[in-house]
Amino acid sequence: MASFNDLGFLDRHLIRLYPFKKYNTSPNSPLNKPLDQTRIALITTGGFYMDGQQPFNIKKLGGDCSFREIANSINIQDLLIQHSSSVYDPSDTKTDVNLVFPLVRFRELEDKGIIKSLNHRHFSFMGSISRPKQLINHTAPQVAKLLIDDKVDVAFLTPV
Amino acid sequence: MIQRAIEDVGITTVSITLVENVAKRIKPPRVLSVPFGFGHPLGEPNNPTLQHTVISEALGLLENNEPPPILKRSLIST
Incomplete structure (x- = not known):
């Protein structure tokens, strides 16, 4: 599997030149309860969607900033993937x-009582967004608001 | 950037990164840097033990009382 240093010159350069905004500080909302009292939601940029939902638009200039709700009850074998990244091979x-969306692993943590519960829904983005304005101003705050509505304590985020 | 937006509204967040330099730039509050390739944030397919180790290391950052940004390298070696 490719790591950053294994990438070709062009891909390494693309990632280096990617318009990631530079921040000087971090927001901070520390956890104020034990882990076994927390409700957790998974957030991924793996491009997952469910049958019946619109696939992500891999042709959209600047990237598709939209998100899909993934039901906690889904059978993970039924998840579909649409991703535009040139460095991500979804075969594994x-x-x-x-490997990317560790829902079964978190169900095991829930069964063992290590976390209190999983949220009834999780959220999937596609990533590979070179123009993130809509993501920063609209879709990421929308997901944040939905997580507040759901009284989620912790969001666990995984990239590809 | 998604992580920052969620933490901004008061929800605690933790993430995994495959490219440490990106995390250093965006400064999400809590990040576990893992030594895996693209598309493999949890390590390997069908390796629940490794996947649980990664999750456990990441969840451990929730108990880290240092001020963010907290960027830790995974103890897993490949």
Whole structure:
């Protein structure tokens, strides 16, 4: 599998030149309860969507900033993937979705009482967004608001 | 950037990164840097033990009382 240093010159350069905004500080909302009292939601940029939902638009200039709700009750074998990244090969994810979206692993933590519960929904973006304005101003805050509505304590985020 | 937006509204967040330099730039509050390739944030397919180790290291950052940004390298070696 490719790591950053294994990438070709062009891809390494693209990532280096990617318009990631530079921040000087971090927001901080520390956890104020024990982990076994927390409700957790998973957020991924793996491009997952469910049958019946619109796939992500891999042709959209600047990237698709939209998101899909993933039901906590889904059978992970039923998840579909649409991703525009040139450096992400989803074949291993198709073998085991937990590689990117560790829903079954978190169900196991819930069964063991290590976390209190999983939220009834999780959220999937596609990533590979070179023009993130809509993401920063609209879709990411929308997801944040939905997580507040759901009384989620912790968001666990995984990239590809 | 998604992580920052969620933490901004008062929800605690933790993430995994495959490219440490990006995390250093965006400064999400809590990040575990893992030594895996693109598309493999949890390590390997069908390796629940490794996947649980990664999750456990990441969740451990929730108990870290240092001021963010907290960027820790995973103890897993490849």
